[in-house]
Amino acid sequence: MSFMTLAHYLQIMDRSWRSQDGGKIATFISVRHEHAKYANYQLEMPEGLVDKFLVSPVDELVVLHLKCLYYLGKEDYLTAYQQQSTLVQTFAKILQAQKEENWSLPIMYTICSDLRLIAQQAEKQKVGVNEKPGEILEKAAECLMGCFRVCAADNRSGEEDTKRIGMLALVNQLFKVYFRINKLHLCKPLIRAIESSPFKESFSLSQQVTYRYFVGRKAMYDSNYKSADEYLTYAFENCHKASRKNKRLILIYLVPVKMLLGYIPSKKVLEKYDVIQFWDLVQAVCQGNLKLFDELMEMHESFFIKCGIYLIVDKLKIIAYRNLFRKVYLILNTHQIPVEALQCALEYLGQDVDLDETQCIVANLIYEGKIKGYISHQHRKVVVSKQNPFPALTSLT
Amino acid sequence: MESLNSYIVGTCREMCPLEETEMREKRKLLHVLEILPGTETDWMPKADRSRMVKSFSRSAAGKAMQDPKNLRPPDVLLKTLNYLLEDVISRKDISWTVIYDFIMDRLRSVRQDLVIQNASHAYCISILQPIVRFHAYASYRLCEEDINNFDPVINSTHLQECLKRLLCMYDCCDELYETCHANSEEMNSFLVENRPHFEAFRTDLVETALELSLSYRNNNFVRVCRIIKQLPTLLLAVGALYLPKIRRNALKVMSVAYSCKNLVFPATALRSLLLYDDEEALIKDCKYYGLSVQERGLPPVHQDFINERLNNTNISTLILFGD
Numbered sequence: 010m011s012f013m014t015l016a017h018y019l020q021i022m023d024r025s026w027r028s029q030d031g032g033k034i035a036t037f038i039s040v041r042h043e044h045a046k047y048a049n050y051q052l053e054m055p056e057g058l059v060d061k062f063l064v065s066p067v068d069e070l071v072v073l074h075l076k077c078l079y080y081l082g083k084e085d086y087l088t089a090y091q092q093q094s095t096l097v098q099t100f101a102k103i104l105q106a107q108k109e110e111n112w113s114l115p116i117m118y119t120i121c122s123d124l125r126l127i128a129q130q131a132e133k134q135k136v137g138v139n140e141k142p143g144e145i146l147e148k149a150a151e152c153l154m155g156c157f158r159v160c161a162a163d164n165r166s167g168e169e170d171t172k173r174i175g176m177l178a179l180v181n182q183l184f185k186v187y188f189r190i191n192k193l194h195l196c197k198p199l200i201r202a203i204e205s206s207p208f209k210e211s212f213s214l215s216q217q218v219t220y221r222y223f224v225g226r227k228a229m230y231d232s233n234y235k236s237a238d239e240y241l242t243y244a245f246e247n248c249h250k251a252s253r254k255n256k257r258l259i260l261i262y263l264v265p266v267k268m269l270l271g272y273i274p275s276k277k278v279l280e281k282y283d284v285i286q287f288w289d290l291v292q293a294v295c296q297g298n299l300k301l302f303d304e305l306m307e308m309h310e311s312f313f314i315k316c317g318i319y320l321i322v323d324k325l326k327i328i329a330y331r332n333l334f335r336k337v338y339l340i341l342n343t344h345q346i347p348v349e350a351l352q353c354a355l356e357y358l359g360q361d362v363d364l365d366e367t368q369c370i371v372a373n374l375i376y377e378g379k380i381k382g383y384i385s386h387q388h389r390k391v392v393v394s395k396q397n398p399f400p401a402l403t404s405l406t
Numbered sequence: 407m408e409s410l411n412s413y414i415v416g417t418c419r420e421m422c423p424l425e426e427t428e429m430r431e432k433r434k435l436l437h438v439l440e441i442l443p444g445t446e447t448d449w450m451p452k453a454d455r456s457r458m459v460k461s462f463s464r465s466a467a468g469k470a471m472q473d474p475k476n477l478r479p480p481d482v483l484l485k486t487l488n489y490l491l492e493d494v495i496s497r498k499d500i501s502w503t504v505i506y507d508f509i510m511d512r513l514r515s516v517r518q519d520l521v522i523q524n525a526s527h528a529y530c531i532s533i534l535q536p537i538v539r540f541h542a543y544a545s546y547r548l549c550e551e552d553i554n555n556f557d558p559v560i561n562s563t564h565l566q567e568c569l570k571r572l573l574c575m576y577d578c579c580d581e582l583y584e585t586c587h588a589n590s591e592e593m594n595s596f597l598v599e600n601r602p603h604f605e606a607f608r609t610d611l612v613e614t615a616l617e618l619s620l621s622y623r624n625n626n627f628v629r630v631c632r633i634i635k636q637l638p639t640l641l642l643a644v645g646a647l648y649l650p651k652i653r654r655n656a657l658k659v660m661s662v663a664y665s666c667k668n669l670v671f672p673a674t675a676l677r678s679l680l681l682y683d684d685e686e687a688l689i690k691d692c693k694y695y696g697l698s699v700q701e702r703g704l705p706p707v708h709q710d711f712i713n714e715r716l717n718n719t720n721i722s723t724l725i726l727f728g729d
Contacts, residue, residue, distance in 0.1 A: 142574065323620055363627075365679060369628040369656075373664035383666045386675070392666075 012044045019062035020072070026067040034067075035115040038074050040081060040093070040123045050075060051082040070096060077127075086131035090145060093124045094152050101155045109166045114175040117156055119168075121182050122148055125343045129189070150186045150195075153179055153382035161202060168208075177203060177212040177220055184223040196227055218255075219245050226262055229321060237266045265321045268294065268328065271402025286312060294325050297333025299358040302326060328402065330370055331379045333358070335399045344382075344398070347387045364389065378405050383406045413524040416477025421486045422458035423476040428459075437461075439494060439508055459486060462515040471522060480529040483516050487533055491540060492722045503555040506544050510564070513537050517568070528576050534572045539725040541639060546643035546716075549706040611638075622648070627656035631681050635700035639715050640724060647706045653680050657695055683710040 010016075020035065025033040034397050036042055044050050052058075055075040058297075059068050073096035080089035104113060107229040128149035135145065157179045161174035180199045187195050203209065203220065209257035225240030241263040248256050264274050264287050273295065279288050286309050293301040306313070306323065337354050338346055352367040362370070371391055374380045382398065393399075414714040420427075430436055431453040435673040440459070460478065466472045472631050478486065490509050497505060517537070520530060614633060621629040630652055634645040656679075664671050673685050682688040 320620075320623065324624065327624060365675075366626065366628040366632075369626055372659050373625050375663040376659040384664050385666065386664060386671050 012047045013047055022067060022071055023063055029112040031112045031115040035119040038116060040120045045078050051079040053079050069099050086127060086134045090127045090131040093127050096120055097124050097152050098155060101159050105159045109174045113168045117175060118178045121153055121156060121179060124152060125182055125186060146186050146190050150183055153183050174208055177216045179217045181216060193227055193230060200224055214247060218248050222259055229262055229266055233264050234269055238270060241266060257284060261316050265318055268325055271273055294329045295332060297329050297336055299329055299360055302329050329369050331374055344392045344393050344395060348391060414472050414474055414477060416479045416523055417474045418476060418478045419482060422597055426460055426478060427453050427458050437508055450701060459512040460515045462511045478519050478542055480525045483519055483533060486516055487536060491725050495722055503551060506548060530573050536564060536726050538568045542640055542644050543725055545647060549647055550708055562564045588638050625655050627652050628679060631679060639719055643712055646709050646712050650706055653691060
């Protein structure tokens with residue numbers, strides 16, 4: 010079994026390079042394309058053959074690509090990574106030398122995401138002693154930065170053929186690396202570069218969706234929930250409806266952010282995108298059922314941690330407190346709620362708190378404007394406002 | 407690439423290579439703690455061979471970092487560590503900031519030698535653990551010091567760096583070294599203090615630290631203070647460094663939540679809630695913040711209840727072997 014003959018493949022490459030068909034070369038230089046699976050492409054020393062068909066500089070790229078395939082076939086991901094890394098660096102030089110043209114950008118997109126994927130594999134394979142986790146991915150990021158600099162520095166070309174249009178795809182690749190190796194602080198300069206770019210609106214929609222997904226997540230980690238909501242909502246609404254997996258990913262972050270801002274997701278949406286784990290949580294928060302809340306936190310702990318939302322979901326507990334206290338207020342039907350009553354409700358729901366801690370929880374709610382009123386320590390009473398003591402969460406800024 | 411799996415093994419049996427001893431003697435770069443007694447006032451002080459310790463220097467172009475005779479093998483590093491944390495640390499005749507600077511620099515060079523030789527996990531762990539404890543202890547002991555004498559940020563950078571390495575080590579070998587667990591919980595809880603690390607081993611202390619961290623995030627100051635009080639000595643000391651921040655947030659929230667013309671909050675209750683030594687300290691803080699809480703916080707200060715516990719502990723033992 011084989012794909013097409015190597016000679017045929019090389020001829021296609023030659024023709025595409027001459028006709029500046031970036032898209033075609035991108036397809037045929039991808040390690041994810043069908044040809045990559047066939048043994049006749051996996052060559053340790055392809056130089057001789059390649060030189061017969063191809064001229065500089067594309068010959069070098071193809072040689073490195075075939076070598077990379079060779080090591081991938083052997084499942085030696087570290088060496089494969091090194092080949093691919095050289096490939097990207099070589100390409101960056103070629104790209105830099107191409108003035109006033111940007112037809113080769115699709116090649117960059119493909120080899121850069123291949124680089125990241127191979128780096129991830131190499132990272133998994135690495136078992137050595139003393140090795141730092143994330144080291145290979147970090148190197149890959151440096152390599153991607155090389156391309157990014159070439160693109161960002163291209164400020165002489167006209168709008169039609171500027172390489173700066175390639176920046177966002179690289180930024181997205183870099184985001185993927187930085188989020189994986191937990192180096193979020195490195196995202197800031199990238200975000201600044203994109204936000205100040207004159208081509209901000211001309212990047213392709215799919216890239217914009219990816220970009221907003223990551224920027225939204227970063228805003229969430231920075232406790233900047235309003236802007237997290239904005240970015241993630243854009244991503245969710247503009248993500249292609251066939252990309253259910255991506256829509257689901259966006260929802261995993263959008264749901265807790267929205268809930269923190271006082272919006273409740275519908276069961277239908279949660280079911281549709283297979284994030285029904287959140288439904289019980291929604292119930293627990295709305296009812297102020299802290300016992301259920303604690304149980305859910307424990308039950309879904311590894312899911313929440315894996316997605317990196319454990320801390321923000323934990324914050325929803327504050328909303329649950331508010332809802333519970335509101336219930337106590339409605340039951341007692343008084344503006345002077347004894348702290349004992351609140352503590353009693355908390356204890357009933359399995360919370361190990363005394364009067365002081367109950368007061369502390371209430372104090373925080375008052376400070377955040379979620380309860381209107383004040384606490385009297387002498388009388389151990391929470392005195393709430395006669396008008397709208399528990400304002401709607403969505404009305405808070 | 408050729409030397410991917412081959413690392414140099416040091417041959418230096420002293421705490422300081424001969425070459426460096428001679429060089430520093432000649433250039434008058436000896437530390438007070440390294441000078442041969444009796445020659446301190448000489449024009450050219452002599453080196454005390456038995457007390458010389460290799461100092462830290464950055465790797466730079468043209469410098470041979472890999473000469474085996476300038477590298478100390480792991481067992482010598484362990485000896486050096488013990489010398490620093492048992493003998494030097496307990497010197498009473500020299501100011502503690504000087505001792506700190508000396509030990510910090512020399513421990514850094516211990517770490518450097520460790521990395522160059524790619525020492526085994528067992529050695530790395532047994533050397534890094536006391537280093538972490540040392541930096542933790544120093545952060546409390548020197549918290550009232552002037553910035554010129556002690557930089558808390560640099561100290562904490564070193565602390566975090568060692569911790570990170572230590573955690574990677576634990577990840578690699580938690581099956582191999584069951585015995586490390588007892589100590590590792592304490593190390594993990596250091597980290598948890600700043601940022602929950604969930605893959606950490608689930609033990610009681612880690613569980614407590616996790617709870618502390620989450621309560622801190624949600625500004626549940628009552629619970630935070632209660633947990634801090636129950637921590638083992640060294641962690642208690644580190645926790646105390648967060649007290650000014652905790653108190654500031656608490657006072658900020660309370661000044662809003664308890665604000666009513668006719669009502670007051672008793673100082674005695676507040677004092678015990680926020681772990682103040684006495685009411686005077688509490689009143690001082692309140693005055694500092696005035697009615698509206700200022701943005702800039704107060705620097706950490708020593709707490710009597712912690713000092714008492716520290717004074718009853720042997721510092722060397724605490725740092726070398728943990729609580």
